Amino acid sequence: MNEESTFKDFIKSKLFSIPTIILMQSSLYVVILTIGILLLKPVVSTGLDLVVYWAIISLVTQIPFLMYFYSVTKKSFSIFVDRGSLFRYLFVSIGVFGATYILVEKFLVYKNSIYEFLPNVLFFVLIAITGYLAITYLIDLKTRTLFKAIINEIKNKPSHE
Secondary structure, three states: OOOOOOOHHHOOOOHHHHHHHHHHHHHHHHHHHHHHHHHHHHHOOHHHHHHHHHHHHHHHHHHHHHHHHHHHHHHHHOOOOOHHHHHHHHHHHHHHHHHHHHHHHHHHHOOOOOHHHHHHHHHHHHHOOOOOOOHHHOHHHHHHHHHHHHHHHHOOOOOOO
């Protein structure tokens, strides 16, 4: 906004500070992961245990930066979370995707060929997404408003002939 800004002003701005922090986070993750794997490889018996430690290292390196970004965001914006909607979406997600998981466990036939397996998996993915959208449409006014806006936008879109 200030036309007289110098390069030093840009470096101090959030335009550069946020990507720099993300770069620091990624670098720290790679360093800790490398050291962790080098130290753990002789001790760990299976590759699966190594993957578990990899996930733990990833989580541990994310938490401090998450807390920092949360505090910066809280200073810059007022955050309002509608807990009612949040819990409705959470319960619908748990219900629909839990039911889909049960259906997959009972009815999905695992094939060696990706061409035979993928259509079956996509069918269950379609069931899950359709179920989620249908239930949220029924229980949430904002979802109904969004669906109606999408339908109106599609109806009113001019054709390119």
